[in-house]
Amino acid sequence: MSRDIGAVIQELTNSLCDRRALGPLKYLLAGWPTMMATSDEWHALWSALRDLRGVAAHDLTDEEGALVDEAYRIVDRSIRTAGQVPGGPSA
Secondary structure (H helix, E strand, O other), X not given: OOOOHXXXXXXXXXXXXXXXXXXHHHHHHOOOOOOOOOHHHHHHHHHHHHHHHHHOXXXXXXXXXXXXXXXXXXXXXXXXXXXXXXOOOOO
């Protein structure tokens, strides 16, 4: 069973803030905070995590990278379960 997305994002945000890692934090905050009430918000977080993994991955510690991967999987699974595949025709 996966953890709550809020707990994962909070742990990641705390780590980035503690290190003053503004580059990665900029990407994360593009999709967070959110109420996760609409599919658009889920897609915004999915996109932010995707960008963080792709563009700022070199600025993450191993632990932060694992948190990004965990958060990405949670969001991706939630979107797919709802039938709103990222990048698909309904996106």
